[in-house]
Every structure is written in structure tokens, then in C-alpha cells.
Amino acid sequence: MSDIQASYLGAEPCQYHRRSSIIVQIGDTPLGVDYPIRVQSMATASTLDTEAAVAQAERIISAGAEYLRYTAQDKRVATNLGVIHQALRARGLTTPLVADIHFNPTAADTALEYVEKVRINPGNYVDSKGRTEWNDEVYRTLHRQVEERFGAFVLRAKELGRAIRIGVNHGSLSERMVMLYGDTPEGMVQSCLEYLDVCRAHDFHDIVISMKSSNTVVMTAAVRLLVERLHTLGYPAYPLHLGVTEAGEGEDGRIKSSVGIGSLLADGIGDTIRVSLSEEPECEIPVARALVDYITRREAASTAEGDLPSWEEYRELCRDARRGTTAVGAFAGGNNLPIVLLPTREGEDLQVYPQRPDAILTPNGQLRAYNGTPIIGVSVCALSSESIAEEAIQRLLEHPQTLILLESRGENPVADWRWGFTQLRRRGITNPILLKRTYEETNLDLFRLYAAADCGSILLDGWGNGLCLEAPHLEAEEVVKTAFGILQATRLRMSKTEFISCPGCGRTLYNLQNTIAEIKAATAHLKGLKIGIMGCIVNGPGEMADADYGYVGAAPGKIDLYKGQECIKKGVPQAQAVEHLIALIREHGDWKEPDGESQVS
Known part of the structure; x- marks a missing residue:
């Protein structure tokens, strides 16, 4: 696992347990662990166009959004949020509205008078770009400006009973934080803590926090680091808003969002999510809802039995685990890129696939090249994560170049795979491990979401030398495309633009x-x-x-x-x-x- 990755200090990695966040009241839709994970979206209509903004809001809310965000660039735009708010309430729509603020504290002050929550970006709320000289006095002066300007905003929010989202974006960290901590998850966390401490100094706790990036590795690392830092500091577990910025559209946007958001939800992290797609905003809601429903059903799933690892042990086992595996020539393991295997079905015509898997896995467990030529000298061992026999362990110790297909068959594949990996690593197994799972979904979009959330979790943990996915009710071509999409979304293998x-x-x-x-x-x-x-x-x-x-x-x-x-x-x-x-x-x-x-x- 990379140095920037930290872990949620909660249940063991082989169990599902939702983080115990505090309750924040946002209008009549409270947020926190006692309530369902909320889904939300952001309007694309101009906030100054009341008719269009209200019409779009009706569509988004009808799709199931529980919070709705509008941009507010200046005081004039922020003031019109009040008009939109009134129009929606007149139609009987009570969904809380959120103002999105960048660069303009005055717009934030204005919006606070009209909507239930205001999102501010610590990267540009007080700080501005263009400084050429940095010293301790400059840092202190800017910090005092944050305390004074944001402090006044917090006091007014407290008086009005509003909520605040401290929304940190990796791409818009202030130059001050970049100079102090680098363009890193640490810089993101420190940017958040500076504003969070102002809230706490005024005994204000109706706070939601987000740590976003278009890079799933950075986004998940920042969120995990924040959770750990809040725990270490003894701060309340403030609710978290999850999202991958600029994820794109179509299958790529869904896979990328599911990798980032799903991998955190799988560990019980997250209280509200937005799947940001370059599509109509109402299209985001069913995707977000499907992802939440898929992960939260694990609350009732049985967990692995045995000497389950702590997060500390699991993180240590994951350290450099992918590259630390035994290389099988230039094919898999070691420094080789993660691979995609395609299990074949009887009578399939492989020539129709525009994206070619690295190898074909025949029904009898043999590997073949795409053109059908047998791959000599590479053997495969299929194991179930639930139970790994001693005989299999001994065989793998004697043959470290055997590829392991680690299969999950339970309702919580993340827990299954982690438990199987733990058993193997405890016994000193260094064979390359591929994640194997069969999805019975008949809906292609759901398959993409589920596979990306499951496999993305493990790949971001720092191990996994490839994927071997099956979806017997879907076209094999789409299964291959999804596997490559997951590897790209986790920044492990670039296979397309x-x-x-x-x-x-x-x-x-x-x-x-x-x-x-x-x-x-x-x-x-x-x-x-x-x-x-x-x-x-x-x-x-x-x-x-x-x-x-x-x-x-x-x-x-x-x-x-x-x-x-x-x-x-x-x-x-x-x-x-x-x-x-x-x-x-x-x-x-x-x-x-x-x-x-x-x-x-």
C-alpha cells in the first residue's frame, strides 16, 4: 500500500460496519449514521434562470435526490437562490438546497440567508493565487484572515441553524497549503482542518466534509487520511460527502465513480454521495442509489470466521504486495502490469472482441493466447477465499509462479478477498493473485458498478495482479471492457484515452x-x-x-x-x-x- 494511503479505524477489514458519524440537521433531511446514506446532485441550469432552475429541480428531485446543489458565483446569483427556494416550497418540494461557493465569501454570506446548507472551498474562500513571496508572516496573516472572515460566516450559520460543507478539492488547493504540505492528500486534510478548527472554536458542529479529486487514488487516500486524523485528534466523526470530480460520462464515468465512492462505502465510510456525470443531473441519481443499495445490503451479510486481521496487520500485509509477488516472466506478477483473463464459454467466437484480454482461461483451467495458442509454462490454481486448504498452501509454496485465481462467492466480496489474501500472505505466499468473481447481473450498468466497487476496493488497497470476471448473462466483450476500465480507473493500467x-x-x-x-x-x-x-x-x-x-x-x-x-x-x-x-x-x-x-x- 502506498505511503499516502491510510485506513479507517473501525471494524476489521474483513467485516462491514458503517462509521458512526454524528447527526447534522440539513433542513428536514438529517444526515449521519442514524439515517440512510443520502444521494444528491447538482443543477446545471443557470441559477439566474428561475424557471429553468425550478423545472430542472423538479426532475432531479423526482429522480430521488435528497439534497440539491446550485452554483452561486456572486451576490446577485446567490440572492436568486431565495427565489428558487420559495418557488420549490410553493410546489410542495422541501428538498434542502445547497449553495456552491468559489472565490466569493460575499456570495456565501448571501446564500446562507436563503438555503439550508452552503458549501465553501477552503482553497479559494480567502486565499488567492499569484503570490511570489512566502514567509511565516504571510502564512500567519492569511490564517488570521481565515479565522476572521470564515469565523463571522460560521457565527451567522449557527444563528440561522444552517449547515456548512467544508468541500476540499484536490485541484484547487490554495497555494499556501501546497507550499506547506504539497499537492497531496496531507495538504487536503490540513486545508480542511484549518477551517474545521474555526467551526469548533465557535462550538459549531453542523458540518459536512468532502475530500474530492478526479484521481481515485488521491480521493480515497485523502478521505481515509481525514478519517484517521479526526480519530487521532479526538474530534467528532463529522458526516462525509463522497464524490469523484470530473469522472466523465457513460461507462467510464460510472466505473470511475464506483471505484472511488464504492471502495469507501465498502468500508463503512460515507454518509452522502454524488456521482458526478457529464450528463443530465437526474441521470446521476439512479447510479448513486444503485451503488448505495449494493454496498449497504452487506450489513446483513455473514462475515468471515477465524483469526481476522486488524487494520494494522492488513495494511502491513498489503505493503508493496503487488510488486512483491513472484513474476511469471513478462506475463504477470512482479513489475508486470495487472492482467485481464477471460474465462471462455463453449463455442464462443473470440475474434469479435475489439479489446483483447491478455489470455483466455479455458473451461479445463488452461491458459491460451488470444489467437488460441497455449501459453506454455504458466499454471493456474483456483481458490475460494472462504476456505483455503493446507494442501493448496504447500503446493503454492513449492510453485511460486502459479497464478492464483482467488474467488469470492459471498455477498461481501471485498471482505472475502481480503480474508483470502490475509490467509495466503500469513503463510508466506508470494504468487500473483487475480481477483475472480461471477456476477449474475443481467443489467450491464449494474454489473459495471458492482464490479468496479468490489475490485476497485482491493486494487486501491495495493494488491491484486489482475482480474478474471464472469457475467454469463452479458456479452463477454463488455466484461473485458469493464475489467480494463477498472484497471484504468485505479490508475494501474492505461488502455485507452x-x-x-x-x-x-x-x-x-x-x-x-x-x-x-x-x-x-x-x-x-x-x-x-x-x-x-x-x-x-x-x-x-x-x-x-x-x-x-x-x-x-x-x-x-x-x-x-x-x-x-x-x-x-x-x-x-x-x-x-x-x-x-x-x-x-x-x-x-x-x-x-x-x-x-x-x-x-
């Missing part, structure tokens, strides 16, 4: 969905390249921080194009922006012509 696209909001300056489709059509063949597609400049450049190229709305009809974090072309007319993006990729030597065939290697 990654699109880091925002879900849109009232700040978005162009038709996001049409633009994403246009950029994907032009660049989807650029395997391994990361392209950010952002609706505005508020969070855009920061949230696409690790993108190779960026397409950011700068003004109506104008686009800024980025190479990494550097803006290369400003104010490009939107009609020509995709063409200019392609030219930029060419200029930097990253363009390849489509070859007409998509392959994974």
Missing part, C-alpha cells in the same frame, strides 16, 4: 455533452493520453491537474487550450476549438493517426 470531464453546472459556458462527444470522436484512439474537458475556469484548470491536454470554457463562445497546467492558446473560437486541440496535440508529438483497430496491450 482518459477523458476528465466535469458534470457541468450553472457556470458552464458551452454545451458540455455535445463537446465531449466531439472531442471523444476525434481523440478516443490516443491510448494513454489524458484530456480534460472543463465547462469553466473556476475549477477547470485545477481539477484537470494531471491531464496532458485541456479544453476549458473561458467565455461565451471562447475556449482556452492547455498543455498540462500551462494555457497555450487563449480565447479560441469554440467552432474551431477541437481542430486547434488536435493541432496542439500534434505540435507536442502526442498525435497518432487512427489505425482502424482498438487494441489493448
Whole structure:
């Protein structure tokens, strides 16, 4: 497990137990461990367009949203939240509204008068960018500004009975926190704690916290580190809002969100979630609800029996576990990339798959290359996580290059796999381990969500040398695509272009969905390249921080194009922006012509 990853200090890793968060009252929809995990979304209609905002709210609430967020860029926009609030209440809709604030404390002050909760971003609430000199006095001065400016806001929230979300974004950490702690999960946690301590100094506890990133590794590490830090400091267990920013749309957005959110929910972490998709906001709700329902049904599931590991032991067993396995040549284990095996079904035509698995697992347990050629010298041992016989242990100790297919058959695959891994590592087994599970789902979207949440949890733990998934009621091609999508979402293996696209909001300056489709059509063949597609400049450049190229709305009809974090072309007319993006990729030597065939290697 990497150094930035920390663990939830709760039940053992082989059990499910929801974190005991305190209760926060948000309108008439309280949040915390005594209540169900809430699902929410964010409006994309302009907050100034009351009619459109209310109509969209009705659709989102009808889909099942329990909280609804609107952007509020300035005082005028924040004031109109009051009009929207009144219109919804007049229609009998009591869903709490949340104001989303960036850069403008005055907008936060105004919104607080009208809505049940206000989200502030510690990265830009008081701090601003552009400083060239940093010293202790500058740090102290800025900290005092936070105490004074945010402190006054907290006192008013306390007086009005409002809730506050301290919403930290990895892509918009303040320069002050980056200078002190780096662009890291530690920096995110410290940014949160500074604002949290102001709340606590005023005895204000109606607080929700979020730690978000477009990178699932960073996002989950930051949340886990925060939970551990709150425990260590003896602070209350404040409710947590989970989300992966700029996850994208379609299958990629669902898989990426499920990896990040699902892996935390699997450990009982999280009290409300938003699945951020670059689609209509009402499309987010059924995805979020399905994910919550899938994980929380584990409360009634039986747990593994035996000498279960503590989190401390499990973390130690996971340390460098993936690379520490015995390499099977250039195929699996060791420093090899995680692999995808496809169990075959009788009579299947493998030539139809555009994404090719690394090997085929025949019904009799033999490995074959995609073209049917037997893979010589690589054997496979299938084990059930629930019970690993002593005879199998001895055989694996004698043959460390045998691939282990560690199968989960229970209702809690995360617990099953962790228990199986623990038994193997305690006995000194260093064989490569592939996660194996059969999903009986007939719905492709649900399969993607479930597999991503299950496998993503383990891969983010730091072990797992590949995936061997089955879904007998679905096309095998989709199973393979899902497996590769999970590996990409966990940043372990890039098999296609990654699109880091925002879900849109009232700040978005162009038709996001049409633009994403246009950029994907032009660049989807650029395997391994990361392209950010952002609706505005508020969070855009920061949230696409690790993108190779960026397409950011700068003004109506104008686009800024980025190479990494550097803006290369400003104010490009939107009609020509995709063409200019392609030219930029060419200029930097990253363009390849489509070859007409998509392959994974």
C-alpha cells in the first residue's frame, strides 16, 4: 500500500460496519449514521434562470435526490437562490438546497440567508493565487484572515441553524497549503482542518466534509487520511460527502465513480454521495442509489470466521504486495502490469472482441493466447477465499509462479478477498493473485458498478495482479471492457484515452455533452493520453491537474487550450476549438493517426 494511503479505524477489514458519524440537521433531511446514506446532485441550469432552475429541480428531485446543489458565483446569483427556494416550497418540494461557493465569501454570506446548507472551498474562500513571496508572516496573516472572515460566516450559520460543507478539492488547493504540505492528500486534510478548527472554536458542529479529486487514488487516500486524523485528534466523526470530480460520462464515468465512492462505502465510510456525470443531473441519481443499495445490503451479510486481521496487520500485509509477488516472466506478477483473463464459454467466437484480454482461461483451467495458442509454462490454481486448504498452501509454496485465481462467492466480496489474501500472505505466499468473481447481473450498468466497487476496493488497497470476471448473462466483450476500465480507473493500467470531464453546472459556458462527444470522436484512439474537458475556469484548470491536454470554457463562445497546467492558446473560437486541440496535440508529438483497430496491450 502506498505511503499516502491510510485506513479507517473501525471494524476489521474483513467485516462491514458503517462509521458512526454524528447527526447534522440539513433542513428536514438529517444526515449521519442514524439515517440512510443520502444521494444528491447538482443543477446545471443557470441559477439566474428561475424557471429553468425550478423545472430542472423538479426532475432531479423526482429522480430521488435528497439534497440539491446550485452554483452561486456572486451576490446577485446567490440572492436568486431565495427565489428558487420559495418557488420549490410553493410546489410542495422541501428538498434542502445547497449553495456552491468559489472565490466569493460575499456570495456565501448571501446564500446562507436563503438555503439550508452552503458549501465553501477552503482553497479559494480567502486565499488567492499569484503570490511570489512566502514567509511565516504571510502564512500567519492569511490564517488570521481565515479565522476572521470564515469565523463571522460560521457565527451567522449557527444563528440561522444552517449547515456548512467544508468541500476540499484536490485541484484547487490554495497555494499556501501546497507550499506547506504539497499537492497531496496531507495538504487536503490540513486545508480542511484549518477551517474545521474555526467551526469548533465557535462550538459549531453542523458540518459536512468532502475530500474530492478526479484521481481515485488521491480521493480515497485523502478521505481515509481525514478519517484517521479526526480519530487521532479526538474530534467528532463529522458526516462525509463522497464524490469523484470530473469522472466523465457513460461507462467510464460510472466505473470511475464506483471505484472511488464504492471502495469507501465498502468500508463503512460515507454518509452522502454524488456521482458526478457529464450528463443530465437526474441521470446521476439512479447510479448513486444503485451503488448505495449494493454496498449497504452487506450489513446483513455473514462475515468471515477465524483469526481476522486488524487494520494494522492488513495494511502491513498489503505493503508493496503487488510488486512483491513472484513474476511469471513478462506475463504477470512482479513489475508486470495487472492482467485481464477471460474465462471462455463453449463455442464462443473470440475474434469479435475489439479489446483483447491478455489470455483466455479455458473451461479445463488452461491458459491460451488470444489467437488460441497455449501459453506454455504458466499454471493456474483456483481458490475460494472462504476456505483455503493446507494442501493448496504447500503446493503454492513449492510453485511460486502459479497464478492464483482467488474467488469470492459471498455477498461481501471485498471482505472475502481480503480474508483470502490475509490467509495466503500469513503463510508466506508470494504468487500473483487475480481477483475472480461471477456476477449474475443481467443489467450491464449494474454489473459495471458492482464490479468496479468490489475490485476497485482491493486494487486501491495495493494488491491484486489482475482480474478474471464472469457475467454469463452479458456479452463477454463488455466484461473485458469493464475489467480494463477498472484497471484504468485505479490508475494501474492505461488502455485507452482518459477523458476528465466535469458534470457541468450553472457556470458552464458551452454545451458540455455535445463537446465531449466531439472531442471523444476525434481523440478516443490516443491510448494513454489524458484530456480534460472543463465547462469553466473556476475549477477547470485545477481539477484537470494531471491531464496532458485541456479544453476549458473561458467565455461565451471562447475556449482556452492547455498543455498540462500551462494555457497555450487563449480565447479560441469554440467552432474551431477541437481542430486547434488536435493541432496542439500534434505540435507536442502526442498525435497518432487512427489505425482502424482498438487494441489493448
